[in-house]
Amino acid sequence: MSTTPVTQTHGTEHEAADPVEAVVHVVPVVLPVVGGLLMFLLAFIAIYVA
Template sequence: MSSPTPSADRSAENHAADPIEAIVPLIPIVLPVVGGVLIFLLAFIAVFMA
């Protein structure tokens, strides 16, 4: 209401892609994979040190 231009005109503008919005959909896949790699790495270090 306070904007002089309708929302359709604003959506047509070219905006740079936000890098955070590009990464967010991958979080449910990347986080468990990185966690599993970290656990394996820590277990390997523990066995190697023992």
């Protein structure tokens, strides 16, 4: 007898996790913090060189 196995694909598919969507909710916090640190770092370098 040749019977083909029935594969059920409905409900077993999972979407791949999107790395962009995982980071987007953190961007409004991280961007100003990193910008502030960069400003202080550049000011410190300018004072040190002068």
